Amino acid sequence: WNGNMSVVVPETDRSDNLVYIVGVLRSAAADCVTGTPCLGGIVQQNQRVVEAATAELSAKQYLPSFSSDRQWRNHFGEGRWQRFAAMKARFDPLHMLAPGQRIFDRIQQPSSASAGACDGK
Known part of the structure; x- marks a missing residue:
């Protein structure tokens, strides 16, 4: 396995790395949309499946939507998280790339920092 990849696979004690x-x-009916009990029920069922799999089977969720830093750390594992965070700090210090995954919050620059760039001087 290439240690430079940021993909996360479950750690295993097995020698065959299976x-x-x-x-x-x-799937859901067309009227099962955001804010309806129908969709809320499906989301809750999905969350229960994920919680059971991660608690008992050491499963990893791909395309996750974690809401806390702790969940992301658990997903990557502490060693991989430290390396991932270090690479993010080095290559994307303002956290401009890939905000959709919500792994890191964007860092806002003060508006005064860019004000002098276009003053014609």
Whole structure:
């Protein structure tokens, strides 16, 4: 395995490094939209499946939507998290790249820092 990759696979004690990948594809009626009990129920069911798998099976969730730094640290593992955070700090110090995953919060620059750049001097 290439140690420079940031992909996360479950750590295993097995000598064969066997990993199973399981995908769940859900569907819903067209009127099952954001804010409806229908969609809320599906999201809750999905969350229970993820919680059971991660608690009992050392599973990893791909395309996760974690809401806390602690969850991201657990997802990557402490060693990989430290390396990932160090690379992010080095190559993207303002956290401009890939904000959609919500792994790191964007760092806002003060508006006065850019004000002098266009004053014609």
